[in-house]
Amino acid sequence: MATLRIAVLGAGNIGGTLGRKWTKAGHTVAYGVRDPQNAEAQTLRQSGASVTVGTVADALGTDPQVILFAIPGGTMEATIATHAAQINGRTVIDAANRLGGGGPTDSFANFQQQTPTAQVYRAFNTLGWENFENPVFNGMQGDLFFAGPEGDSLAQVEQLISDVGLRPIRLGGTDQIGAVDALLGVWFTLSKTLGRHLAFKVLSDASN
Numbered sequence: 001m002a003t004l005r006i007a008v009l010g011a012g013n014i015g016g017t018l019g020r021k022w023t024k025a026g027h028t029v030a031y032g033v034r035d036p037q038n039a040e041a042q043t044l045r046q047s048g049a050s051v052t053v054g055t056v057a058d059a060l061g062t063d064p065q066v067i068l069f070a071i072p073g074g075t076m077e078a079t080i081a082t083h084a085a086q087i088n089g090r091t092v093i094d095a096a097n098r099l100g101g102g103g104p105t106d107s108f109a110n111f112q113q114q115t116p117t118a119q120v121y122r123a124f125n126t127l128g129w130e131n132f133e134n135p136v137f138n139g140m141q142g143d144l145f146f147a148g149p150e151g152d153s154l155a156q157v158e159q160l161i162s163d164v165g166l167r168p169i170r171l172g173g174t175d176q177i178g179a180v181d182a183l184l185g186v187w188f189t190l191s192k193t194l195g196r197h198l199a200f201k202v203l204s205d206a207s208n
Ligand SMILES: NC(=O)c1ccc[n+]([C@@H]2O[C@H](COP(=O)([O-])OP(=O)(O)OC[C@H]3O[C@@H](n4cnc5c(N)ncnc54)[C@H](OP(=O)(O)O)[C@@H]3O)[C@@H](O)[C@H]2O)c1
Pocket: 009, 010, 011, 012, 013, 014, 015, 032, 033, 034, 035, 056, 069, 070, 071, 072, 073, 075, 079, 095, 096, 097, 098, 124, 125, 126, 127, 128, 129, 130
């Protein structure tokens, strides 16, 4: 698989962890952050020779093959609307969770409305970031459930999940985003007793 140009929007727990893993795997990561001049941004710049750190518009302007959304759920609507022209037509991975508003956890409706030709995948949103940092559990690889369309970008998304160290398990197309998001509640509930280094594993006689 060729290396990819990835725009990582948000460089906190999720963006920082995934961005570092993908940089290590050889991909070119452009971080989009609110303050490209702060100390965190300077540290990020030193995480790889090909790493760049700029504004969200800067990152989206690097002609990314994949865009990861790793910003707070409450900022998704405005971010998608503001940058719709740069997002439309591209492959998007939405890891952001909109919690506590009573509406859907995902932002698919906003992508559909504002960026109708984007290929939107729901991934990296059901496990705590610690599991992306360390995806192995007593020697066993964790699985990551995701949803999104078939096509060329599917192989890229599966590659990016594998590059983090998890096994990709596709639940279906965008109509299965709700099935992915249902696991978020299961993860939160279990993590209260088992701790945050916690993932899921599919066991089946069928080959996967
Ligand atoms: N934490 C987890 O384990 C976990 C797991 C799965 C999914 N998620 C989801 O992933 C997303 C990120 O979570 P996180 O834990 O990584 O959060 P975080 O550590 O707080 O990082 C959020 C990042 O987004 C940036 N940001 C905030 N508002 C922004 C805006 N309007 N435009 C651009 N960047 C903005 C922040 O920049 P500043 O530093 O300037 O504030 C920070 O770099 C959330 O939607 C969360 O629900 C989190």
